[in-house]
Amino acid sequence: MPTPQAVLAELKAHLQFLSDLGGAVGLLRWDQVTYMPQGGASARSRHIATLSRLWQEQFTAPHIQEWLDVLVPYAETLPYDDDDAALIRYVAREYDRRRRIPTDFVAEMSRHLSASRQAWGEARQTGEFATVQPFLEKTLDFSRRMADYLAPYDHPMDPLIQQSDEGFDTATIRALFDTLQRGLVPLVRAIADAPRPNTDFLAHTYDFDTQMAFLHDVLTAFGYDWQRGRHDLTAHPFAIRLSHGDVRITTRFTPDYLNAPLFPSMHESGHAIYEQNVSPRYEGTPLARGAWSGVHESSSRLWENRVGRSRPFWEHYYPRFQRLFADHLAHVPLDDFYAAINVVEPSFIRVTADEVTYNLHIMIRFELEAQLLEGSLSIAELPEAWNAMYEEFLGVRPPNHKVGVLQDVHWYNALIGGRFQGYALGNIIGAQLFEAIQATHPDIEDHIAAGEFDTLRGWLTEHVYRHGRKYLPLELVERATGKPLSVEPLLRYLYAKFGDLYGLNLEP
Amino acid sequence: MPTPQAVLAELKAHLQFLSDLGGAVGLLRWDQVTYMPQGGASARSRHIATLSRLWQEQFTAPHIQEWLDVLVPYAETLPYDDDDAALIRYVAREYDRRRRIPTDFVAEMSRHLSASRQAWGEARQTGEFATVQPFLEKTLDFSRRMADYLAPYDHPMDPLIQQSDEGFDTATIRALFDTLQRGLVPLVRAIADAPRPNTDFLAHTYDFDTQMAFLHDVLTAFGYDWQRGRHDLTAHPFAIRLSHGDVRITTRFTPDYLNAPLFPSMHESGHAIYEQNVSPRYEGTPLARGAWSGVHESSSRLWENRVGRSRPFWEHYYPRFQRLFADHLAHVPLDDFYAAINVVEPSFIRVTADEVTYNLHIMIRFELEAQLLEGSLSIAELPEAWNAMYEEFLGVRPPNHKVGVLQDVHWYNALIGGRFQGYALGNIIGAQLFEAIQATHPDIEDHIAAGEFDTLRGWLTEHVYRHGRKYLPLELVERATGKPLSVEPLLRYLYAKFGDLYGLNLEP
Structure with a gap:
């Protein structure tokens, strides 16, 4: 029976191999959008797909389970803060998650997403939601299946959120966002009534x-x-x-x-x-x-x-x-x-939104994703729901789908669910760190x-x-700031900065 | 028992995988010398080493022998010109060659070459041949071992030549180079006596x-x-x-x-x-x-x-x-x-040499490599042999080793033997194609x-x-030109062009 130390050394060598593969894939992607000549496109997609598949196979190789059988109990004997313990916990979580998702499913999904990206490209020209509707319906189906592979969950979006924001779930984020929305709406209204600065x-x-x-x-x-x-x-x-x-x-x-x-x-x-x-x-x-x-x-x-x-x-x-x-x-x-x-202005487009309204753009998307996965909203109803929420949250109604429901690539690059919350969480976390x-x-x-x-x-x-991924996000924020995550620092910051800029006399 | 067609399809899928890996390695190397920031150097070397090792392992995987056992007899049933037949012949040759070289030897050689490149870097500053001598002695030893893995051979340089110029051997190239040298020396002399054009x-x-x-x-x-x-x-x-x-x-x-x-x-x-x-x-x-x-x-x-x-x-x-x-x-x-x-001038430096004398620079290196491998010349004797040949072939004696025996990186990047002949063969083949x-x-x-x-x-x-590597070089030249390879076209071309430029009245 090999010692845990020897098994850990084997695991680390394997992770180094995966890291090298990852570095190569990174460069293939970087070059693809910087210096690659147009003629290289199709082979480049294949190079990336081949190396990514190899990475996936090697990360989920069955012998890693044998290593984890030795290492997970070993990690529990180490102090929580130990680097090796953190590494073993991370690999065990990631291995479990990736092993549950069948290779065929990944391949099928990846083909579907290629096709749906193309449909999105067309729809962006014409503004026709009907072009993407059948693709999004299939994507929603894939998203539910993905969630089911990763069951159990309280909300079907939880496993999808955890792929990009580990440790968060729908209920936690909804609670944060509700407080944030209630705090932001009066500020946005007051700014709308104040004189607009010259730009x-x-x-x-x-x-x-x-x-x-x-x-x-x-x-x-x-x-x-x-x-x-x-x-x-x-x-x-x-x-x-x-x-x-x-x-x-x-x-x-x-x-x-x-x-x-x-x-x-x-x-x-x-x-x-x-x-x-x-x-x-x-x-x-x-x-x-x-x-x-x-x-x-x-x-x-x-x-x-x-x-x-x-x-x-x-x-x-x-x-x-x-x-x-x-x-x-x-x-x-x-x-x-x-x-x-720093001009604040309700608008249709997320990527150019100001610091105040940006969060509302995110909340709209987050809420729509949650309702789609719950089944309380259908893809057919999505465009009208989008427009209605823009009116409710921002007081503006997109004149067409190009500047509305068709503006983001996210649902055509990956699944529906868990794609957007990180942007607003970033604002919330950043404000708490700054305080x-x-x-x-x-x-x-x-x-x-x-x-x-x-x-x-x-x-x-x-x-x-310096901690990299040693700690989960909520853990990291609490260690760094001494407090659990809350939206108050962000609201205090936005009220102070924009109250001052717009000569308002408001408290969050 | 699977059909040859099914086995061939498996082989092709595997070759596609290797080709994708190769494309990734190519980009890693290209970026390394174009846009990579300095801080990326050590990780990049590791990325390249990791993917190259994987390529080598996958090209020499034992199951390929099983495929070849089915495919080599199958290829013999196909017309010689058939693409699949050419592919199978190519893979069989390459597989046999790579399988004979032990993985440990490749790793050991690769470490040695890294160290010897560094020694060469120092020697290039000081001009001290003693700095590289022990490294070159070891490289020569590696070169002989490599040749022995690839035995039998008529000359120990033959297997090394065949790694970069398949189908050629020492005797063939020596015969070509002897004729070329005899042809060139009178031309070089006549040019030396003619007035030098203004540059x-x-x-x-x-x-x-x-x-x-x-x-x-x-x-x-x-x-x-x-x-x-x-x-x-x-x-x-x-x-x-x-x-x-x-x-x-x-x-x-x-x-x-x-x-x-x-x-x-x-x-x-x-x-x-x-x-x-x-x-x-x-x-x-x-x-x-x-x-x-x-x-x-x-x-x-x-x-x-x-x-x-x-x-x-x-x-x-x-x-x-x-x-x-x-x-x-x-x-x-x-x-x-x-x-x-087009000025022709005997000089010390290969890379800036003119069309006429360039070939003589190559022949010197080729002959020295051959003698080192034969054992008729030792590494210790190499600097003097280098200088003596420059005097004999070009009438100039390098004033120091920096512009002499230390000028080329080739013997520090790879083995001694088969490194240089391709440049002069290129001139010979190019002239025959042009005729x-x-x-x-x-x-x-x-x-x-x-x-x-x-x-x-x-x-x-x-x-x-268009033929890529379907045919071996000598085959390709004979198919393209209808004649076996010869140095006469190159001599005719050089005599005509430079006879005209220098107002000479000479025949090759």
């Missing part, structure tokens, strides 16, 4: 290369390590970790309006700085990544919004930015610029106003980043 | 971006398909095939002298155009590549030298090139430019002078490129 000066083309050079310095100050990363242009921005020493970001460009690359790059740098600061001792194991979608978004949205759209940040950077774009900004005072980049930072460093905003981000990044590294 | 106007910085824009049009005219490729900057130029639809080239830049990217890009495009025109029906099998090193070099050197350094080519392109670089070339007539880019093209298209140089390359590329595709 005309944003409606110009801000030269891409000039923005990129400015961003190079900003991201350097944030602590993004360029020796272990790079910054490229893609249609959809993302951050990707190929190894501890290679965490890349991409950005996009919006001509005619100041948004990208400026804010998307800050957002993606928040993901990348997280990955770059996971402890290198987890390298080669699945713990060497940021902790699931909500915690990851807390970092990206904190650097984008809490830092990059803050007054202290622009107190430091605006003089330079104004000089760089003197054509558009020479006569625009800091306060006007700050108000413009904890302020408790330790009451002068943190002075640091930001001085262009100094080491204290902020240092705190996040110490309390969040 | 002063090449000794400037020719703007990189302007050259790249010019090359874009030249390579487009050659037929390089940009939808299925791209062109990047690296320290060492190369062409790489990731799939039929993705064949990339890289180039380098020499400031202060007109050479790169101009000629290296044409050279690499010759490799890439070959790969782009292999029949797509071989995709996913090992036949979907150019036929070994000598034939591949015949294409790259043909496009670089026979086209890119020809008078007809510059008749067409020089007016534009002269306008682009008017600062340096406004007062330089076409004939002077043509003479300068065959001229026999069918006597006006081919008029096409080139008109900037029309479709006839040339079309002939090469029909007779060489």
